[in-house]
Amino acid sequence: MVVAGALVANGLLLLAQRSRPPELAGMWELPGGKVEPGESPEGALERELREELGVETVVGQQLAGDVDLAGGLVLRAYRVELMSGTPAPLDHSDLRWVDARGLVGADLVDADRAWVPELSGMLRQPEPS
Numbered sequence: 515m516v517v518a519g520a521l522v523a524n525g526l527l528l529l530a531q532r533s534r535p536p537e538l539a540g541m542w543e544l545p546g547g548k549v550e551p552g553e554s555p556e557g558a559l560e561r562e563l564r565e566e567l568g569v570e571t572v573v574g575q576q577l578a579g580d581v582d583l584a585g586g587l588v589l590r591a592y593r594v595e596l597m598s599g600t601p602a603p604l605d606h607s608d609l610r611w612v613d614a615r616g617l618v619g620a621d622l623v624d625a626d627r628a629w630v631p632e633l634s635g636m637l638r639q640p641e642p643s
């Protein structure tokens with residue numbers, strides 16, 4: 515299983531830009547990674563976010579719908595609360611905080627697209643013009 519975190523603060527969602535593999539490099543994802551043997555999904559996500567972003571988090575509710583990845587892996591996303599630290603791109607090319615419009619316009623990895631409607635609803639909406 516692969517676990518990914520939706521970190522929302524002040525109506526903005528943290529997206530991380532993949533640096534590898536070549537076919538995914540440059541695309542944006544929810545930070546996370548593979549669950550190791552003996553770990554719970556929540557424990558794995560807290561470890562991954564500590565390693566990749568340098569932050570302490572508490573994992574909350576699952577987003578709706580697990581996603582099947584190539585190779586038989588399953589991708590699951592959770593809401594995540596930031597407890598301490600400021601996210602830094604320790605394992606990614608870049609980080610970006612997006613509102614609903616930024617999320618819809620982001621070059622997301624395909625597997626994460628199903629969560630866009632649910633995530634958009636948690637985010638700041640663009641000002642009417």
Ligand SMILES: Nc1nc2c([nH]c(=O)n2[C@H]2C[C@H](O)[C@@H](COP(=O)(O)OP(=O)(O)OP(=O)(O)O)O2)c(=O)[nH]1
Nearest residue numbers: 516517518543544545546547548583589623625626
């Ligand atoms: N972390 C993460 N991986 C995703 C997402 N969407 C998606 O298809 N993936 C895929 C890309 C990778 O094939 C796999 C996770 O790999 P990873 O590289 O993030 O995990 P990791 O740090 O534990 O793995 P590794 O590179 O050390 O082997 O899941 C997502 O939103 N977040």
